[in-house]
Amino acid sequence: MLITCPYCGPRDVIEFTYQGDGNRERPQPASQDLDAWNAYVYDRLNPAGDHNEIWQHSGGCRSHLRVVRNTITHEILSTEFARGGHKAGGRS
């Protein structure tokens, strides 16, 4: 699997660390909504198909990336910085 880091270019998956489901929303720090916190920490979308997920380029620039990847074919559909901004081309 090759992931195209917007900063470093296409790199082998070995350089990246998976950080899981990118759809999760962290409650506001002061939130007391325990269900929301529990859902954020424990519940995952786990589709057989396109999946929005976070990866860290830990063996490179250490940026976190938001990657849309197909969990059946492992095709990378898009990659962008998780903090927003520059989108890189998909289809690696």
Added chain:
Amino acid sequence: MSPRRAEAGGRIDRLRTIRFTFDGAPYTGHAGDTLASALLANGVTLFGRSFKYHRPRGLLAAGVEEPNALVTVLRGEVREPNIAATMVEIYDGLVAVSQNRTPSLAWDIGAINQLGGKILSAGFYYKTFMGPVIGPLKGTRFWMFCEHFIRRAAGLGRAGTAPDPARYERMNAFCDVLVVGSGPAGLMAAKAAADQGARVILADLEAGFGGSANWSGETIDGMQAADWAQRIVGQLEGNDNVRLLPRTTVWGYYDGNTLAALERVTDHKEAAAKGEPRQRYWAIRAGTVVLATGAFERPLVFPGNDRPGVMLAHAAERYAYEYGVLPGQRIALFTNNDSAYASAVALKKAGAAVVAIVDVRSDVTGDMRRLASEAEAELLTGHAVIATEGGKALSGLKVQRFDAMSGALSGDERSIHADCLLMSGGWSPTIHLASQAGAKAEWDPARQAFLPPKPTQRWPNQHWIGAGAFTGAFSTAEAIAEGRAAGVSAAGGTATPIALPVVEAAPGDPDPAPVFEIKAKGKSFVDFQHDVTAEDVRLAHREGFVSVEHLKRYTTLGMATDQGKNSNVPGLAIMAEALGKPILEVGTTRFRAPYTAVSIGSLAAERFGDLKPERLTPMHDWHIANGARMYSAGLWYRPMIYGHAGETVEQAYVREAKATRESAGIVDVSTLGKIAVQGPDAAEFLDRVYTNMFSTLAVGKARYGLMLREDGLAFDDGTTWRLGEQEFLMTTTTANAGKVMQHLEYFLDVIWPELKVTVTSVTDEWAGAAIGGPNARAILASCVKGTAVDNATLPFMGIVHGEIAGVPVMICRLSFSGEMAFEVYSGAGYGTHVWEALIEAGKPFGLVTYGLEALGTMRIEKGHVTGAEIDGRTTARDLHLDWMLSKKKPFIGSAMMDREGLVANDRLQLVGLIALDNRPLNGGGHVVEQLDEENPHDSLGHITACCYSPALGQYIALALVKGGKARHGTRAFVSDPLRDRFGPVEIVSNHFYDPDGSRMHG
């Protein structure tokens, strides 16, 4: 001249004689021979024993698919088992031995299994060996008794245990076009792609390029096919953008068009040249892959088809053309298709007598009749071989009239005298790599073969193009055309019509008759190595194991070292017939990596003998030179003790800890994780990350901090120093340095990108020494320049900058040992310099160096926690760190930490233990209320750390005990059945020593 070597022919170097041994007997061959061809030339027919019945076996094939002739190659003590003799190039001094036989290949006691006959049918072991339900052999005992003998009888070669001295190497390569296979299709593809300017890699698993051109009698552009191939190879060699990889098996097709290949660099040499690896593992990232992997000829299934002397037709052709070796003098052929006729002609030309061509088809074309007469062979159409004769070598065969439509045999049996029987059951494209890439094979009823799917069905992220026999285009002319088109297209070009090389080939229809098996009396083998017979396949059908995967798993069909390359299609065909369904509906299994077995050494490559990097502190060499006994902590090496002669470990750490508490000690703390946290929002960020406040910390002060995970459990602890308004130096535990760094980065990058903070790992930038004890300050005062270190200038948790021996240092007064203590940080490059200066300054005070054991001892006395207590299952409350949980702000984990399971009364809580029997305790010992040495039960918890406490004069421990806090002052027992250590303890507070901290506050 060897008995089977033809007078002329072959592409071996007859001027070079190579000497080798097989099973101890000396033989000679020629340069260019494989072990198989050389032994065959010497008249050897018996090469191996089969797995289950230990039947004698000869060569079936000439290439990578060989299932029978497996040998072990020896290089001194180093053994390489299970290598196909067809893939071993001979070299002077080669030592090869046969396998799976006792005492010898000719006389194998294991052959007794053949007497088991029908009892040892497929899956028989599932039905027996269960033993009695009661008595001493109940349960698993009887099976394990039987298994003991089964295990010894099973297995092929024997692995070595001596460490392999060879070196393995890994290469990463990138190309526009990777061409797999160098037959006419592959060569044309490589040439065409290279001509387009693409970066091309051409890999072939054989020693030479050319593939089928090397073992065919065809001509291309008027020259021998092999010569034509060499000309193309010559053109490619001169091309800067082409890399040629011979002896390189592309064995895996992974995501993102990454292919794994194994190059056998020196296996064919007597000795590796300096610096040469034994094998090289290539990870190739290819833009497009051209799969020109050819096809395998299939055996026919008939009684006695496994007798030595029965061989695939094209294999014999190859032995003749490539090695000048005739597999027999009187050769018969048995076929269901046209391709065997050219083989017959080739063998006739090479000097053999072709006694008969037995064809299952009732009629063949005039072209085939002409070829048969050219081979001077008797043509028996509408016939089948129903038996073979001979012992460990073929002496003849029996044929009978055969109806290809019904499969019925009729008429009289007829014997034919022959010493070699060649069979051709049609061809199967080598689609393994495409299958690995996700392509679903499609059955082609005309070709009677699984073909790769059309391009539209490819997986979106795998870019490959097929060419030649791989696609079912079995003629050389088609291969050349497809190869060129594939090469051009792979390089991104558009094919313009050009004059393609002209092929002169024997005529032939690529479609075989749909005949796979001749049903007659006797064992007919489908999987030769695993001894799976046609009857076994039918038994699987009777018992309901009809899906292809069940068939494979129940009978072990296709699970031998040839991985079904020979047996897959015949096996499916027999199952399809039993089911009364077309093969199309039976389907096939998905091929998985590797295409052929790959050495584990090659996959480890440079990491063989060097698994993980070693992390050494700047003062590492000093520790070694000064008698430290080291032990590994993760990737780090750290001093355990600095032992004196004759001291036990306990004596050493007790001495070190005692000396520290009495005067002063110094320890290397460079391994602690260190993270620079900088930026306008650094303080705010730390407030969110730590459970306690850091924004209130004054510049020039440090504070002990605790982090939780999101789920509210304790994560890591350490001190963080405020070096400036916007600059902090965070320290973490050694073990968690990497995890904490990722944790911080995640929050800054994903959750709170609005915070203006950067984090930088500076662990390796700083050398750290902790110096503690009543005289620590005096020692520092005597060597630190540029700052005072008195209580006013450097109060508890204060930070100063100064100089030691000319080197700038940063000193923080903090304590893990519980003594008045300081951590001294300098640039890593000066670590030893500063360390030595401190040692020197400490001499008048009796400063000792201490290791992790003494460090651990002093922290246990103080009741501080480390990774043994913050083990991913404990909360701040469990560890009595609830005082650090700020109520003034939310922090990571604050919302989750009070859930019901995390605040229960019976949770494991940190306590201290004192051994009441004054004997050592053991880490990992458990704690119970009621001692029961025979049947220990009802554990309350366990010891996390223990030591002899010089300060208390007792054996003490930290432990996590259920409801521990409420048990202070009560008596319990250690229960450690693993080490037979039982005895009374008192449960106390974890703060054993100086609980109010008066010593460190000074």
Added chain:
Amino acid sequence: MAEYSAFSLLKNALTGNKDWKPAWRKPDPKASYDVIVIGGGGHGLSTAYYLAKEHGITKVAVLEKGWLGSGNVGRNTTAVRSNYLLPENTRFYEHSMKLWENLSHELNYNVMFSQRGCLNLAHTPAQLDDYARRGNAMRHLGVDAELMNLDQIKRLVPALDLSGSARFPVLGGLMQPRAGTARHDAVAWGYARGADRRGVDIVENCEVTGFLRDGDQITGVTTTRGDIRARKVALAVAGSTGHVMQLAGISHMPIESHVLQAFVSESLKPVIDTVLTFGMGHFYISQSDKGGLVYGGDLDGYNSYAQRGSLPIVDEVMSEMLALFPGLARVRMLRSWGGLCDMTMDGSPIITTGPLPGMYLNCGWCYGGFKATPASGWCFAYTIAKDEPHSFNAPFTLDRFYRGLIIDDKGQGANPRLH
């Protein structure tokens, strides 16, 4: 149906093996059952078997989308052990171990459970203490465990590098003597045959495409072979749990599906006579009766339903293998494959009623699915029959995450790829 025995083998051999009957029938699905078990893998089949045997519930269908046993029961490294750290896990897996010890007799099918032991190698003093903690925890629950020193290890596995010059020298190990390996496919086939003999319908090539509902209540399933109704619908589809739960409208679960690769070498004469794990990485190995070394390592580390592995993990696993066995560098890897693991947020499984009325859930097996097969089916059958969990599986609820009652043997928190 005939009992299997040495005698029946002999008798059938004399008649040319023509009289063997199918190991299980191939029935068409009926319109309704008392219980539908989705998933014809090890857990689904054992659930059906114990429903019939222990609870007399025989109107049961097992629905399998492909071929029986096509999931992880046939894609694992066959280790069976109960050497867990936390009592909830140890109790459950020990129950499984006890069922394993009599399984071949119970099923009249030789599943070849061979108690050759499982040895966890320790490489640092701290790790030895950790293993002692675990071994003692096991002993306090009546489970066998012992520490082994270097001499004992050398006798047991002479091929190991115990020279002390290794990057991570072996200091000792924790042995569970009753652990071992079993023939994985035989477990599926044995349970299938056993369930079939008790009247359970095993329906292959029958993919569940949706759930029949009456309000919230699950009343059956729609399949590629028609609608099938049942009062109780039980899921045992490890690896595909997320996917099947989505059919029931539940989009989020405390589960990620990950790929775990496994490898087998060519057949060798006996060289490793136990199950062995490496302590400074993630590597485990045993040798099958056929002689192949069967081994594996860490997850590939990202969500996947592909049953195909990545190359870096291949390299990592082989490197770790040679760190222990430098003499095996010339042995060759013959086959690799990938299985899908339901990785939960604490590394422990889920066997529970719900989460919808009429639904029962068995999932989240992480690495532990194969060894759990008997107890998983046994406990799940109990839960389905009684509508409440047995004490063995009472801790393995779905709501334990929200309540903080996590069972985290590895201490890694809600990070599935690290469990």
